Amino acid sequence: MENNFLKLPVIPLRGVNIFPYMVLHFDVGREKSVAAVEEAMSTDQKIFLVAQRDAKVEEPSADEIYNIGTICHIKQFVKLPGDQLRVLVEGEQRGKLSNFADEKGMFYGDIEILEDISCQEENECEAYKKLIDKAFDEYLELSGESLNEIFTELEEESGLGRYCDIIGAFLMLKTETKQELIEIVDVKERLEKLLLIIKNEIEVLKIEKAIGSKIKNKVNKVQKEFYLREQLKVIQEELGEDDEESKELKQYEERIYKAKLSKEAKDKVLYEFNRLKSTGVGSQESAVIKTYLDWVLDLPWNKFTKDNLDIKNAREVLDKEHYGLEDVKERIIEYLAVRKISKTLKGPILCLVGPPGVGKTSIAKSVANSLGRKFVRMSLGGVKDEAEIRGHRKTYVGAIPGRIIYSMKQAGYRNPLFLLDEIDKMGADFKGSLADALLEVLDSEQNSTFRDHYLELDFDLSKVLFITTANSLEGISRPLLDRMEIIEVSGYTTEEKFQIAKAHLLPKLLKEHNVEDGKLLIQDNAISTLVENYTRETGVRTLERKIASVIRKGITELVEKDKNKIIINSNLVKKYLGPVIYTYDDLDKEDKIGVVTGLAWTGYGGDTLPVEVTVMEGDGKLQLTGQLGDVMKESAKAGFSYVRANADKYEIDKDFHKKKDIHIHIPEGAIPKDGPSAGVTMVTAMISALSGRKVNHKVAMTGEITLTGRVLPIGGLKEKSLAAYRMGIKTVIIPKDNKKDLENVPKAVKSKIKFIIADKVDDVLQNALIGEIEHGN
Numbered sequence: 001m002e003n004n005f006l007k008l009p010v011i012p013l014r015g016v017n018i019f020p021y022m023v024l025h026f027d028v029g030r031e032k033s034v035a036a037v038e039e040a041m042s043t044d045q046k047i048f049l050v051a052q053r054d055a056k057v058e059e060p061s062a063d064e065i066y067n068i069g070t071i072c073h074i075k076q077f078v079k080l081p082g083d084q085l086r087v088l089v090e091g092e093q094r095g096k097l098s099n100f101a102d103e104k105g106m107f108y109g110d111i112e113i114l115e116d117i118s119c120q121e122e123n124e125c126e127a128y129k130k131l132i133d134k135a136f137d138e139y140l141e142l143s144g145e146s147l148n149e150i151f152t153e154l155e156e157e158s159g160l161g162r163y164c165d166i167i168g169a170f171l172m173l174k175t176e177t178k179q180e181l182i183e184i185v186d187v188k189e190r191l192e193k194l195l196l197i198i199k200n201e202i203e204v205l206k207i208e209k210a211i212g213s214k215i216k217n218k219v220n221k222v223q224k225e226f227y228l229r230e231q232l233k234v235i236q237e238e239l240g241e242d243d244e245e246s247k248e249l250k251q252y253e254e255r256i257y258k259a260k261l262s263k264e265a266k267d268k269v270l271y272e273f274n275r276l277k278s279t280g281v282g283s284q285e286s287a288v289i290k291t292y293l294d295w296v297l298d299l300p301w302n303k304f305t306k307d308n309l310d311i312k313n314a315r316e317v318l319d320k321e322h323y324g325l326e327d328v329k330e331r332i333i334e335y336l337a338v339r340k341i342s343k344t345l346k347g348p349i350l351c352l353v354g355p356p357g358v359g360k361t362s363i364a365k366s367v368a369n370s371l372g373r374k375f376v377r378m379s380l381g382g383v384k385d386e387a388e389i390r391g392h393r394k395t396y397v398g399a400i401p402g403r404i405i406y407s408m409k410q411a412g413y414r415n416p417l418f419l420l421d422e423i424d425k426m427g428a429d430f431k432g433s434l435a436d437a438l439l440e441v442l443d444s445e446q447n448s449t450f451r452d453h454y455l456e457l458d459f460d461l462s463k464v465l466f467i468t469t470a471n472s473l474e475g476i477s478r479p480l481l482d483r484m485e486i487i488e489v490s491g492y493t494t495e496e497k498f499q500i501a502k503a504h505l506l507p508k509l510l511k512e513h514n515v516e517d518g519k520l521l522i523q524d525n526a527i528s529t530l531v532e533n534y535t536r537e538t539g540v541r542t543l544e545r546k547i548a549s550v551i552r553k554g555i556t557e558l559v560e561k562d563k564n565k566i567i568i569n570s571n572l573v574k575k576y577l578g579p580v581i582y583t584y585d586d587l588d589k590e591d592k593i594g595v596v597t598g599l600a601w602t603g604y605g606g607d608t609l610p611v612e613v614t615v616m617e618g619d620g621k622l623q624l625t626g627q628l629g630d631v632m633k634e635s636a637k638a639g640f641s642y643v644r645a646n647a648d649k650y651e652i653d654k655d656f657h658k659k660k661d662i663h664i665h666i667p668e669g670a671i672p673k674d675g676p677s678a679g680v681t682m683v684t685a686m687i688s689a690l691s692g693r694k695v696n697h698k699v700a701m702t703g704e705i706t707l708t709g710r711v712l713p714i715g716g717l718k719e720k721s722l723a724a725y726r727m728g729i730k731t732v733i734i735p736k737d738n739k740k741d742l743e744n745v746p747k748a749v750k751s752k753i754k755f756i757i758a759d760k761v762d763d764v765l766q767n768a769l770i771g772e773i774e775h776g777n
C-alpha cells in the first residue's frame with residue numbers, strides 16, 4: 001500500500017461528524033464498532049470515523065455511508081456497563097474511504113489521506129476570511145453563544161483551512177451541512193461555502209428571533225390574563241363569591257334588563273336582586289328570593305302579539321272550525337267588528353252559556369286563532385279561595401302567585417285571549433272577596449293595576465281579552481252578570497251532531513291518532529249509530545270519546561290482522577262498542593195511569609223528567625220521593641191544592657184527601673237545577689192517578705201552575721225540546737207565554753214535534769189524558 005493509503009478499522013457515526021483537529025467524545029455500542037476500537041487500540045490507535053447517510057441504519061453498507069471522513073487518533077476510552085465504550089478521539093486529517101468491508105467482525109476500509117489544497121489567491125481568501133469574521137460575529141450575537149478559550153488559541157496560529165474547520169465544527173449545523181464542509185479539500189472553496197452557510201444561519205436566526213418575539217408576546221398576553229383571572233378568583237373567594245355564583249347573579253342581572261319591567265317592578269326586582277347578592281346565592285333565604293325573581297322576570301310585562309282584526313278572516317276561521325252555531329258566530333263577529341272600529345277590545349266580557357260539550361271552549365279558541373292571540377284557559381270550577389285568584393302573600397310558606405298570574409306567564413304575552421271556564425261553578429267564600437277579586441280581573445276600569453298578593457306588584461291585564469263560560473246563569477252573581485254579554489250556546493239535534501262528527505270530530509281524531517288517509521273508512525251509518533245509539537247528550541263530548549274509541553279499536557284490528565284498510569259500518573261499531581245503550585223506544589210503550597213525561601232543563605242541557613204518582617188508602621198525606629229540590633216540593637204542594645180545589649171538575653172524589661195518600665216519585669235523572677217547571681207534570685199525574693184516566697205516553701210537557709190553574713212560562717224551551725226530540729216524543733205541551741221562544745227551536749225539531757200551547761191546566765189535560773175531560777169555568 002502506498003504511503004497515502006492506510007488500512008484502518010472504520011466506525012460509521014450516527015448523527016455526528018468530526019472535523020480534523022477537533023476533539024470528540026462519543027459512545028460506542030454496536031459490536032462491530034466496539035471491535036474496531038479494540039482493534040485500533042491494539043495497533044496505532046488510529047481509526048477512521050465517517051458519518052452514516054441515515055442515522056437509523058444499524059448495519060450500513062458501503063453506499064449508506066459517506067466516503068469522506070476523518071482519520072482520528074483514539075486518545076482515551078472507558079468501558080461502560082452493557083459492553084459499551086465511551087471514546088475520546090481527536091480528528092487528524094481528512095480521508096477518503098474505499099473498499100469498505102466487513103472483516104473479522106468489524107468494518108475495515110482503505111483510507112486515502114486527503115491534504116488541503118491551499119489558497120492561491122491570497123487576497124481573495126483573506127477577504128473571505130474578513131467577511132466570515134464579520135458574519136460569524138453577527139452569528140454569535142444573534143445566537144447568544146460565546147467562544148471558548150481553545151477556540152481563540154487555535155485561531156491564532158491556524159491556517160485558513162483549519163480556520164474553516166474550527167468554525168464549521170463550532171456552528172450548530174445539520175450533519176449533512178457539516179459533511180459538505182468536510183468534503184471540500186480546496187480551502188478557497190471551503191471559505192466560500194462557509195460564508196454561505198453562516199449567512200444562511202444568520203437569516204434563520206433572524207427569522208427565529210422574529211417568530212420568537214411574536215410568540216413571546218402572545219404567551220405574555222395569555223399569561224397576563226391567566227394571572228388576572230387567578231387574582232379575580234382569589235378576590236371573589238375572599239368576598240365569598242365563587243364563580244358559579246357570580247354567573248348566576250350575572251344571569252339575573254341580564255334578565256332584569258331584558259324583561260322590560262314596569263317602573264315599580266324594576267325597583268322591586270332590583271331591591272330583591274341586591275338582597276340576593278348580599279345573602280349569597282347558596283343561602284336558604286336565597287331560594288325564596290330566586291323563586292320570586294323567576295316569577296317576576298318570566299312574566300310578559302311588555303310582550304304583545306299583533307291583533308288581526310280582519311273580520312272576513314275571523315268569519316272564515318270560525319266557519320272552518322265549527323259547524324252550525326250561526327247565532328254564536330254572528331254575535332262574536334259583531335263583537336269583533338265593534339272592537340275594530342273602537343280600536344280596543346274593551347267593553348263587556350263575552351260569556352258563553354250552554355251545556356257541556358257544545359263547543360264553548362273550542363269556539364273561544366277559534367276566536368283566539370282568528371285574532372292571532374295566544375289562548376289560555378283557567379277553570380273556576382270549585383275555586384273557593386281568593387288566594388287561588390290573587391295568590392298568597394310571600395310571608396306564607398311555599399307561597400306562589402295566583403292562577404291569573406300563572407296563566408299570564410303561560411301565555412307569554414300580555415294580550416292573550418283568556419278563557420275563564422265554569423264561572424257559574426265558582427264557590428262563594430264567606431267574605432265575598434273571591435267575587436271581588438274576579439270582578440277586579442274582569443273590570444276594564446280596574447284591571448290595569450291587578451295586584452297579586454305574592455308579587456306585590458301591579459300587573460296590567462287591560463290588554464287581555466277575557467271570555468267566560470258557564471253551564472247556566474244561575475250560579476253567577478249579579479255584579480258579575482252586569483259586566484258580561486251573554487251568548488247562549490245550546491245543544492245540538494241528531495242531524496247537527498252527525499254533521500259535527502263527520503266534518504269535524506272524525507277528521508280531527510283521525511289526525512290525532514296519526515291514521516293515514518284511506519286506512520280507516522267510517523261510513524255514515526256508523527256515525528249515525530254512534531250518535532243515536534251510543535250517546536244521548538246535548539253536546540258532543542261523549543260522542544267524541546266514542547268515536548275515539550272506535551278509531552282505537554279499528555287501529556288495533558288493522559295492526560293485529562295486518563290489514564290494509566278497514567271499513568267501519570254500523571255493525572262493526574256495535575261489535576266494537578258492545579250492545580247499544582239507547583234506542584228510541586226507551587220511553588214507555590204504553591199509556592199508563594199516573595205516569596207523565598215532564599221536561600227539565602239542567603246545566604247539562606235538557607232532559608226528560610218522568611213523574612209517577614200512586615194513590616193508596618190513607619189519610620191525605622202527600623209523600624214526595626226522588627230527586628226533588630225545594631222549589632219542586634212547593635210546586636207539588638201547590639198542585640195538590642189545585643187538585644183538591646177542583647176535584648169535582650175532574651170527577652175525583654171530593655174527600656180523597658181524607659181517605660187517600662198520594663205519593664209522588666221522580667224515579668231517575670239527576671236534576672241539579674231546582675227548577676219549578678214541573679207543576680203541570682205533577683198535576684197531570686195526580687189527576688190521572690186519582691181519576692183513573694191514562695196518560696198519552698207520546699206526550700211530554702213543561703210548565704208551572706198557579707193555584708188558579710194558569711200555566712206559567714218556563715226557561716230553556718230550546719234545550720227541553722231538543723231533549724224531547726232525542727227521545728222520540730211526538731207532542732210537547734208548552735206554556736202560552738213561551739210561544740215566542742219557538743222561534744229559537746231548530747227547524748229539524750219543529751218538523752218532528754207538534755207543539756201545543758197551553759194557557760190553563762185544562763189545555764194540558766185535554767191533550768195529555770186519554771178519555772173525555774169535562775170543561776168547566
Ligand code: ADP
Nearest residue numbers: 321322323356357358359360361362500504540
Ligand atoms: P264546552 O266547552 O262547551 O264544554 P268543548 O269546546 O270542549 O265544549 O267541545 C267539545 C268538543 O266538541 C271539542 O272537540 C269541540 O271542538 C267539538 N265541538 C263542539 N261543537 C262543535 C261544532 N259546532 N263544530 C265542531 N266541533 C264542535
